[in-house]
Amino acid sequence: MSSKITIIKNGHFLVPGSDKPVLSGYMTLENDLITYIGEAEPAVEDGAQVVDGSRLLFMPGLVNTHGHTAMSLLRGYGDDMVLQTWLQEKMWPMEEKFTGDDVYWGTSLSVLEMLKGGTTTFLDMYDHMDRVAEVTEQSGIRAVLMRGVIGLCPEEVQQSKLAEAIAFARNWHGKADGRITTMLSPHAPYTCPPEFFMKFVQAAHDLDLPMHTHMSETRHEVEQNVADYGLRPVAHLEKLGMFTRPSLIAHGVHLNDEEIGILARHNVGVSHNPGSNLKLASGVARVPELLRAGVKVSLGTDSAASNNNLDMFEEMRLAALIHKGVSGDPTAVPAPEALLMATEYGAQSIFLSGVGRLAAGMKADFIALDIDQPHMLPHTDLLSHAVYSASAKDVEHVWVNGQQVVKHGQCLTLDEEAIRRKAQETFESLLKR
Amino acid sequence: MSSKITIIKNGHFLVPGSDKPVLSGYMTLENDLITYIGEAEPAVEDGAQVVDGSRLLFMPGLVNTHGHTAMSLLRGYGDDMVLQTWLQEKMWPMEEKFTGDDVYWGTSLSVLEMLKGGTTTFLDMYDHMDRVAEVTEQSGIRAVLMRGVIGLCPEEVQQSKLAEAIAFARNWHGKADGRITTMLSPHAPYTCPPEFFMKFVQAAHDLDLPMHTHMSETRHEVEQNVADYGLRPVAHLEKLGMFTRPSLIAHGVHLNDEEIGILARHNVGVSHNPGSNLKLASGVARVPELLRAGVKVSLGTDSAASNNNLDMFEEMRLAALIHKGVSGDPTAVPAPEALLMATEYGAQSIFLSGVGRLAAGMKADFIALDIDQPHMLPHTDLLSHAVYSASAKDVEHVWVNGQQVVKHGQCLTLDEEAIRRKAQETFESLLKR
Numbered sequence: 001m002s003s004k005i006t007i008i009k010n011g012h013f014l015v016p017g018s019d020k021p022v023l024s025g026y027m028t029l030e031n032d033l034i035t036y037i038g039e040a041e042p043a044v045e046d047g048a049q050v051v052d053g054s055r056l057l058f059m060p061g062l063v064n065t066h067g068h069t070a071m072s073l074l075r076g077y078g079d080d081m082v083l084q085t086w087l088q089e090k091m092w093p094m095e096e097k098f099t100g101d102d103v104y105w106g107t108s109l110s111v112l113e114m115l116k117g118g119t120t121t122f123l124d125m126y127d128h129m130d131r132v133a134e135v136t137e138q139s140g141i142r143a144v145l146m147r148g149v150i151g152l153c154p155e156e157v158q159q160s161k162l163a164e165a166i167a168f169a170r171n172w173h174g175k176a177d178g179r180i181t182t183m184l185s186p187h188a189p190y191t192c193p194p195e196f197f198m199k200f201v202q203a204a205h206d207l208d209l210p211m212h213t214h215m216s217e218t219r220h221e222v223e224q225n226v227a228d229y230g231l232r233p234v235a236h237l238e239k240l241g242m243f244t245r246p247s248l249i250a251h252g253v254h255l256n257d258e259e260i261g262i263l264a265r266h267n268v269g270v271s272h273n274p275g276s277n278l279k280l281a282s283g284v285a286r287v288p289e290l291l292r293a294g295v296k297v298s299l300g301t302d303s304a305a306s307n308n309n310l311d312m313f314e315e316m317r318l319a320a321l322i323h324k325g326v327s328g329d330p331t332a333v334p335a336p337e338a339l340l341m342a343t344e345y346g347a348q349s350i351f352l353s354g355v356g357r358l359a360a361g362m363k364a365d366f367i368a369l370d371i372d373q374p375h376m377l378p379h380t381d382l383l384s385h386a387v388y389s390a391s392a393k394d395v396e397h398v399w400v401n402g403q404q405v406v407k408h409g410q411c412l413t414l415d416e417e418a419i420r421r422k423a424q425e426t427f428e429s430l431l432k433r
Numbered sequence: 434m435s436s437k438i439t440i441i442k443n444g445h446f447l448v449p450g451s452d453k454p455v456l457s458g459y460m461t462l463e464n465d466l467i468t469y470i471g472e473a474e475p476a477v478e479d480g481a482q483v484v485d486g487s488r489l490l491f492m493p494g495l496v497n498t499h500g501h502t503a504m505s506l507l508r509g510y511g512d513d514m515v516l517q518t519w520l521q522e523k524m525w526p527m528e529e530k531f532t533g534d535d536v537y538w539g540t541s542l543s544v545l546e547m548l549k550g551g552t553t554t555f556l557d558m559y560d561h562m563d564r565v566a567e568v569t570e571q572s573g574i575r576a577v578l579m580r581g582v583i584g585l586c587p588e589e590v591q592q593s594k595l596a597e598a599i600a601f602a603r604n605w606h607g608k609a610d611g612r613i614t615t616m617l618s619p620h621a622p623y624t625c626p627p628e629f630f631m632k633f634v635q636a637a638h639d640l641d642l643p644m645h646t647h648m649s650e651t652r653h654e655v656e657q658n659v660a661d662y663g664l665r666p667v668a669h670l671e672k673l674g675m676f677t678r679p680s681l682i683a684h685g686v687h688l689n690d691e692e693i694g695i696l697a698r699h700n701v702g703v704s705h706n707p708g709s710n711l712k713l714a715s716g717v718a719r720v721p722e723l724l725r726a727g728v729k730v731s732l733g734t735d736s737a738a739s740n741n742n743l744d745m746f747e748e749m750r751l752a753a754l755i756h757k758g759v760s761g762d763p764t765a766v767p768a769p770e771a772l773l774m775a776t777e778y779g780a781q782s783i784f785l786s787g788v789g790r791l792a793a794g795m796k797a798d799f800i801a802l803d804i805d806q807p808h809m810l811p812h813t814d815l816l817s818h819a820v821y822s823a824s825a826k827d828v829e830h831v832w833v834n835g836q837q838v839v840k841h842g843q844c845l846t847l848d849e850e851a852i853r854r855k856a857q858e859t860f861e862s863l864l865k866r
Binding site for chain 2: 076083109110112117219275307310318326327328331334335373
């Protein structure tokens with residue numbers, strides 16, 4: 001089969017962390033890879049597809065490192081409530097009713113929103129994961145998928161859930177042209193008893209997979225961990241062996257200096273979810289301290305039920321803004337750092353080495369923003385505009401793994417009309433069941 | 434002249450604070466006024482314009498109660514810097530060069546962004562205000578305008594600036610079919626010596642106009658006020674007589690309980706600018722306490738140089754999110770309250786009694802959002818979606834004073850192509866001057 005070659009001409013490209021963070025020039029793709037990026041026009045064969053990059057800003061696709069995509073079905077179904085009331089009266093009764101089909105349509109709604117908004121890779125921790133993998137295959141998005149397991153149940157149920165998580169991870173790892181990878185994910189230290197948690201660690205060793213869990217999202221949860229096990233969550237998970245595996249924890253809002261040191265020493269990543277942490281009043285994570293300690297901090301939306309959208313530009317901007325305001329330091333989390341958190345650090349956090357940066361040899365996962373709009377002018381600093389002024393709806397085109405999946409704001413791979421209709425029908429049906 | 438009558442059929446309408454915050458039904462307009470809103474279909478004469486409201490969410494136009502619109506020319510020109518460096522090395526040297534034409538194009542860029550993003554009224558405190566008024570007239574937007582005066586200059590210069598502020602306020606109050614009103618605005622207590630500040634108070638009495646100023650944006654400024662005058666800023670302004678006039682202060686980040694009490698007692702409004710306060714690391718205003726004390730809190734973007742866009746949906750969401758996260762109370766600033774801050778409270782804060790709510794007898798200043806998009810589905814609670822999920826770019830149509838000024842996302846009153854080109858040219862020319 002002959003190669004598919006594309007050249008983007010006269011574009012602006014974001015390369016945060018490099019000598020030239022805003023590069024004006026050319027980028028070429030061959031099949032699923034970026035083969036060149038630079039100021040000089042490269043020679044390309046006849047027949048290459050030419051993309052006019054003028055009036056567009058190209059940047060790596062956004063990487064969403066924590067979420068529960070099917071829960072978009074519950075977007076706006078319960079806001080401004082105390083966490084336990086929200087969970088017990090709103091979320092859990094509805095989630096209990098979720099079938100595989102519900103998860104399929106909820107995930108489709110989320111993936112459609114994410115792709116149109118410039119997210120090219122997402123992490124999903126949920127149930128009915130075969131159906132999530134199905135949507136991933138169809139849509140062309142890249143995903144790191146895992147069955148999230150709550151272990152507050154009899155031992156035989158624990159065993160069957162663990163077996164399901166293992167089977168899913170084994171079956172889907174590397175599928176969809178390599179766009180799907182898998183991890184193992186006990187839900188949280190407070191929902192998985194230590195012995196059960198350790199079985200996940202063992203399975204992760206056996207399958208050579210990384211691990212993901214919720215940790216230290218609320219102050220109460222930290223206190224409970226100390227009461228139950230005599231240890232704060234980081235030391236507890238270290239003791240259970242989790243950090244002998246490549247690991248990512250979600251939230252990490254309530255961490256002391258010692259805990260930050262342990263995470264740094266074990267190279268444990270933290271998925272920072274500022275929108276969800278603010279909305280649920282969990283608090284403000286110590287992101288400047290984490291970054292200073294060398295911890296890899298990435299960004300996640302969490303579910304749309306606690307966010308209430310999946311706009312990673314918003315998370316990036318929140319990460320750049322709130323830590324300045326709370327610390328009193330206007331240089332905290334500068335724009336290039338926020339952009340790295342949303343892209344390259346995100347990819348590294350979920351163990352995708354070939355994703356997250358515009359460079360020759362990297363996977364062609366990238367997006368183009370329309371910069372010829374009032375809120376993107378004048379063109380003083382396009383990196384600043386991407387972080388401080390842009391939103392999901394400025395995304396004009398999206399490529400994943402070399403395939404264009406969004407063109408002029410329209411998703412090419414999913415049936416948007418059907419998804420919108422089914423998402424509404426599914427919510428209405430859940431209310432009646 | 435015969436009346437222009439419009440009926441919107443089958444729409445959803447946001448009426449926060451009422452018995453039915455999301456009303457499904459009909460709204461009619463006659464010339465510049467809303468004449469009916471309700472569930473029952475009203476009888477209208479033949480020849481009325483009919484708007485199909487299905488798939489749209491109607492809400493009051495957003496009211497931006499603090500900004501410096503021409504500064505959008507400096508969007509992204511200096512981020513992540515310490516305040517004094519940012520002002521002295523970036524903002525002031527460029528602003529010094531601003532001509533009337535620069536202000537005209539900078540304001541045009543901002544008004545275009547605001548109208549397309551659903552802001553129907555803005556407050557502007559700046560220089561070359563005749564040119565701002567000119568853009569306001571042309572664009573169809575509603576505005577409260579004032580010459581912001583810095584008094585750190587010889588007395589004769591002070592006098593001429595005061596005279597200019599008074600002349601502007603007198604000439605333009607009530608112009609543009611009543612869409613322009615004016616206020617008097619000494620820039621801040623730390624930039625206007627007490628005697629000079631008091632001349633503004635006297636002029637405001639003479640002209641029967643309200644007053645606006647920056648106050649207590651930074652901790653340093655409060656300390657300096659105490660060092661210079663022996664009083665914190667609120668007591669200082671009370672002593673200068675400002676609060677004998679209807680007043681609005683911008684920022685109010687650093688307020689103690691006593692100061693909140695004084696503001697409440699004098700009915701002084703506070704324009705909360707969460708995006709700018711976070712970005713400049715000024716801190717987090719005590720909004721829940723202000724609201725509890727009965728202070729009218731509205732929302733402002735401040736300039737795009739410290740924001741970096743003029744998306745009032747973002748300010749509304751920040752206001753709803755950060756105070757939850759910082760206070761630890763998930764019920765702080767619930768969605769309906771955030772929406773009121775961005776609309777009705779905003780209008781009241783700038784002394785426009787007929788604006789900010791969808792109700793018979795109110796001015797027809799309203800917007801329509803496209804709610805048939807992935808991030809606005811399912812339709813669980815449309816008020817929640819407007820606050821927690823929407824952005825400026827979801828705005829489909831905008832009406833101000835009964836005139837449609839944005840249709841399907843396109844501005845009908847301004848030449849967008851010319852403004853975009855001139856904004857870029859103006860910035861480039863400023864760099865060279």
